[in-house]
Amino acid sequence: MGIAADIIILIVAAFFSGLLMQRLGQPLILGYILIGVILGPHTGGVTVANIHSIELLAEIGVALLLFALGLEFNLKDLRPVRKIAIIGTPIQIILTTGLGFGIGYGLGWDAKSSLWLGALISLSSTMVILKTLMNQGWLGTLSSRVMIGMLIVQDLAVIPLMVILPQLNNPAVGLPLLAYATLKAAVFIAAMIVLGTRLLPGIMSHIAKLGSRELFLLAITAIGLGVGYVTYLVGLSFAFGAFVAGVVLSESDYGHQALSDIIPVRDLFGLLFFTSVGMLLDPAYLFEHLGQVILLVLAIGIGKGVIFMFLAHVFKYGNVVPLALALGMFQIGEFSFVLARTGVSTGSIGNDVYSLVLTVAVLTMLLTPLISGQTARLYALRKRWFRQEPLETVNLPETGLRNHVVIAGCGRVGFQIAQVLKRLNQQFVVVDLDQRRVEQAKTAGMPVIYGDASQEIVLDAAEIRFGCLLVVTTPGIVVARSIVVHAKRLNNKIDVVARIPGPDSIEVFKELNVTELVLPEFEAGLEMTRQALMHLRIPLPQIQQYTGSLRQELFASTFHSHNDYKTLTQLRVAERQFDLQWVVIEQGSPLITQSIGEAQIRKITGASVVGVIRNEKLEPNPDAGFRFQLNDLVAIIGTDEAREAFRRMSL
Numbered sequence: 001m002g003i004a005a006d007i008i009i010l011i012v013a014a015f016f017s018g019l020l021m022q023r024l025g026q027p028l029i030l031g032y033i034l035i036g037v038i039l040g041p042h043t044g045g046v047t048v049a050n051i052h053s054i055e056l057l058a059e060i061g062v063a064l065l066l067f068a069l070g071l072e073f074n075l076k077d078l079r080p081v082r083k084i085a086i087i088g089t090p091i092q093i094i095l096t097t098g099l100g101f102g103i104g105y106g107l108g109w110d111a112k113s114s115l116w117l118g119a120l121i122s123l124s125s126t127m128v129i130l131k132t133l134m135n136q137g138w139l140g141t142l143s144s145r146v147m148i149g150m151l152i153v154q155d156l157a158v159i160p161l162m163v164i165l166p167q168l169n170n171p172a173v174g175l176p177l178l179a180y181a182t183l184k185a186a187v188f189i190a191a192m193i194v195l196g197t198r199l200l201p202g203i204m205s206h207i208a209k210l211g212s213r214e215l216f217l218l219a220i221t222a223i224g225l226g227v228g229y230v231t232y233l234v235g236l237s238f239a240f241g242a243f244v245a246g247v248v249l250s251e252s253d254y255g256h257q258a259l260s261d262i263i264p265v266r267d268l269f270g271l272l273f274f275t276s277v278g279m280l281l282d283p284a285y286l287f288e289h290l291g292q293v294i295l296l297v298l299a300i301g302i303g304k305g306v307i308f309m310f311l312a313h314v315f316k317y318g319n320v321v322p323l324a325l326a327l328g329m330f331q332i333g334e335f336s337f338v339l340a341r342t343g344v345s346t347g348s349i350g351n352d353v354y355s356l357v358l359t360v361a362v363l364t365m366l367l368t369p370l371i372s373g374q375t376a377r378l379y380a381l382r383k384r385w386f387r388q389e390p391l392e393t394v395n396l397p398e399t400g401l402r403n404h405v406v407i408a409g410c411g412r413v414g415f416q417i418a419q420v421l422k423r424l425n426q427q428f429v430v431v432d433l434d435q436r437r438v439e440q441a442k443t444a445g446m447p448v449i450y451g452d453a454s455q456e457i458v459l460d461a462a463e464i465r466f467g468c469l470l471v472v473t474t475p476g477i478v479v480a481r482s483i484v485v486h487a488k489r490l491n492n493k494i495d496v497v498a499r500i501p502g503p504d505s506i507e508v509f510k511e512l513n514v515t516e517l518v519l520p521e522f523e524a525g526l527e528m529t530r531q532a533l534m535h536l537r538i539p540l541p542q543i544q545q546y547t548g549s550l551r552q553e554l555f556a557s558t559f560h561s562h563n564d565y566k567t568l569t570q571l572r573v574a575e576r577q578f579d580l581q582w583v584v585i586e587q588g589s590p591l592i593t594q595s596i597g598e599a600q601i602r603k604i605t606g607a608s609v610v611g612v613i614r615n616e617k618l619e620p621n622p623d624a625g626f627r628f629q630l631n632d633l634v635a636i637i638g639t640d641e642a643r644e645a646f647r648r649m650s651l
Contacts, residue, residue, distance in 0.1 A: 006048040007057075010275050011268075013039060029131050029274050033366050036278020043283060051279055058276040060225065061269030062127055062334060063242035066155075067224035068266050069130060069148070070246020071259040080142070080436075084315040085149030092150065092311055093157055096122035099303045103296065109353070116349045119161055120340055120357050121300050125333035126151045126239075127273055128365045132328065132372050142436055143324035143375075146317065150329070155240060158335045165339070166346040184234055189244060192227070196248035204254045213261075220258040221265060223249060277334070281362040285355055296360045301330040301367070319450060320379045320433065328372045331364035332357070376452060394438070395447040396429065401463040404428055408453035408483050409473035410437040413499065413520075417471055418446050429462050454482035456490065465491050472498040475520075477505050484512045526550060581643050585632040589650050597624030605649060606642035611635040 017031030039048050048054060100118025101111075109117070129151060133144050200223060207219045224242045231241025249255055286293060305326035312322035340357055343349040404427035407414045414430060418441065421428045430441050431453040441448040451458035453474075464470065470487050472480045477500070484496055495515040500506065502519070509517055526547045533543045585591055591599055596609055612619045612626065613633040619626070628634070636646050 003050045003053045006050050006054060007272070009039065009048065010035065010054070010272065014271050014275060029128065030366065030369055032271055032274035033278040033362070036275035037281050037283070038278075039275070040279035040281065042281070042285075048279065051276070054272055054276050054279070057269065058273035059238060061266070061271070061273035063225060063228045063239045064221075064262065064266040064269050065127055065130060065273075066239045066243035067228070067246040068259060068262055069126075070243045070248075071250045071255055071262070081146045081149040084146055084311065084317070085153050088311045088315055089150045089153035089157070092307055093119075093122040093154070095307045096304055099307065100300075103299050103303075107292075113349055113353050116165060116343050117353065117357065119165055120336045120343075120361075121304070121332050123154050123158065123333040123336050123339070124151060124304075124329040125331050125365055125368070126155060127270070127334055128331060128368050129328055129372075131270065131274075132369045142317070142434065143321050143328075145436070146312070146321060146325060147328055150325075152243070154333070155243075155335060158339060161339060162342050166342060166348055188231060188234065188241070192244050192248055196227075196245070200245075200249055201252035201254075204249070204252050204258070208254055208257075216254075216257070217261045217265070220249070220262055224262070273334070277362055277365060280337075280358050282355070282359070286359055286363075289356065289359070292356065293359055293363065296356070297363055297367075300332065300360065301364060301371075304330045320375065323379055324372075324375050327375050327378070328368070330371070331368045332361035336361055379452070394442045394449075395445060396449075397427075397447070400466075401427055401429055401447075402466045403468045404463070404466070405469045405471060406431065406453075406459070406462045406464050406467045406487070407471045407473065408480075410434075410441050410448065411473060414471070414473040415440065415444075417473070419444070422446060431458060431462055454479050454486065456486045459483075459486055459490055464494065467491060467494055470494050470496045472496065475499060475501050477501055477508065481508060481512065484509070484514060488512065581636055583634045583636060583647055583650055585628050585630060585634060585650055587630060589628075589630075591628045591650050592630055593627055595625050595627045596622060599628075599649070601646060601649070605638070605645035607636045607638035607646040609634055609636055 013035045014032050017035045018028045021028050021031035037043065041047055041051060097115070097118035100121045101114045104114025104117040105111070129147055133147070203223075204216075204219065207216050224245050227245035228238045228240075228242035231244075232238040249258055308325040308329050309322040312325050337358065340349070340354050344351065344354050405421055407418055407421075407428060407430045410418065410430045410432040414432070415437070418428060418430050422445075428447065430446055430448045431451060432438055432441070432448065433450070433452050438448050438450045449458060449461055451461065453459060453462075453472075464487055470484070472483050474480050474483070480498055480500070484498060487494060487496065496512070497516040497518065498509055498514050499518050499520065500509060503522075506517060529550075530543055530547055533546070602608055609622060609626075610620075612622055612628075612635070614629060614631075634650075636643055638646070
């Protein structure tokens with residue numbers, strides 16, 4: 001079967017390796033790289049025969065990843081990081097090249113080989129970093145935008161590096177080639193902006209009108225890979241062309257749908273990329289040169305980490321950003337393989353340098369998900385060690401927060417909740433680790449704390465001890481559970497409303513005594529069901545009965561009594577159908593010890609009592625003989641005047 005058999009073996013083996021990594025709580029790409037090592041040409045046993053063909057397919061994976069990145073790309077998002085991307089990245093490349101030159105010189109290499117080593121280690125891995133950020137859920141954060149901005153400039157720098165380095169002995173020839181390559185890149189980008197923005201949206205609109213999902217997927221894949229191939233033919237990077245195509249296509253009305261459709265294809269070819277990286281690793285060479293390899297991994301990892309951290313501070317990025325850059329961008333990138341092959345083919349470096357750099361590159365890629373995954377933990381540790389360092393807070397009242405709402409997460413959901421609370425003049429504070437969201441809340445005039453809500457020091461800064469409600473909007477169950485556990489430890493009386501990723505999480509939050517659970521997909525499904533039934537002219541009470549029973553079936557297990565939840569569901573239905581209001585019977589109220597009949601509530605006020613909560617137990621539809629007690633929570637329905645009359649009666 002040739003290459004088809006190789007692909008089948010890789011996919012099946014990667015599937016089982018991915019399952020194992022998932023069980024161990026490790027990133028899937030580690031499993032893919034390990035499978036590449038096992039099935040590579042250097043380990044014996046079952047071996048993939050058409051390695052070169054797999055490597056060529058892997059290049060499609062790199063192009064599709066950058067195409068998808070282009071579809072998500074927004075120039076507005078990169079404005080805050082343009083200085084470090086455009087100015088800081090060239091400085092980083094120069095400093096890292098100097099680091100590599102020093103390492104090579106220390107190993108006894110000649111000046112040219114040392115300079116090549118510096119250039120090879122100056123590039124980080126776009127593929128590994130993006131996949132790691134996706135797995136960790138960090139895409140969209142300020143740290144990720146800084147990384148992406150720097151990675152884009154690094155990838156563009158491959159072109160001049162491939163021109164300059166082979167011409168080190170003849171600069172007069174190299175400079176015209178560099179100018180020519182720069183001119184080609186500028187012409188290509190201009191052509192894509194002018195023609196692409198006019199042509200591609202029209203093509204996508206026509207394809208979409210045909211109504212074929214298959215043709216739509218084929219069209220966006222053809223655009224991404226086709227434009228990339230054109231850039232390759234004119235001597236530019238295949239992956240760079242795909243990225244530009246994605247950026248242009250993202251401006252059309254079909255950008256989001258294109259991204260949604262291309263992701264499965266991207267992930268499949270991405271698997272081939274990571275396995276091909278593993279195939280490059282020769283265990284025999286690794287063990288023969290183990291000392292030298294470990295020395296290089298440590299020197300490059302620590303050296304690059306320090307350089308990235310230094311640049312982050314120079315460009316005034318604080319909090320977690322310097323640490324995220326240091327732990328996320330220390331590896332050697334996939335474009336270094338391309339650059340290294342150019343060095344070997346032109347006789348600029350020997351096979352020994354190529355093999356060493358290749359081995360170190362694969363190991364640093366393998367270590368990236370593990371080391372980058374420690375960012376949040378190390379940042380929290382730093383906060384614990386340096387408690388005198390104040391957290392970044394904005395718009396917090398000078399008098400402090402009391403009886404307030406703490407919103408953990410300021411994404412779309414959290415920001416919407418905060419907007420409503422602000423309009424109601426209810427005290428609240430927002431906590432988020434994404435600098436972009438913090439800036440958004442700051443601009444809206446909301447009290448906000450930059451930090452990880454799963455850390456006690458951050459919750460303490462939010463004065464959760466004096467809060468009345470915690471709203472957890474983050475969808476990740478691990479982070480959400482950690483937030484609730486720490487919040488309950490600081491304030492065991494606080495009510496909690498938590499977002500859950502799926503029904504399987506209900507029991508987890510039930511154990512934490514969470515007051516309310518919200519499953520967004522379930523609620524969206526209920527609303528769509530309600531709208532569909534209304535369109536079919538189903539009576540409203542019947543619709544409420546159906547949707548209420550569905551919610552009851554899902555969430556009844558979170559309450560000790562099924563009947564209590566059923567009654568509470570009925571009251572919620574009543575709240576939607578009528579303008580229901582809750583009134584507390586406070587000390588000194590004339591209603592205390594009076595029955596509903598004796599008070600003549602209906603006759604005097606026009607309001608009706610539909611439920612009473614006493615000692616956390618619900619009494620539905622109380623009869624005329626029911627007597628009020630202190631601290632009863634009474635549910636009434638009626639007109640605005642009737643409810644106001646009852647409120648005055650209860651005072």
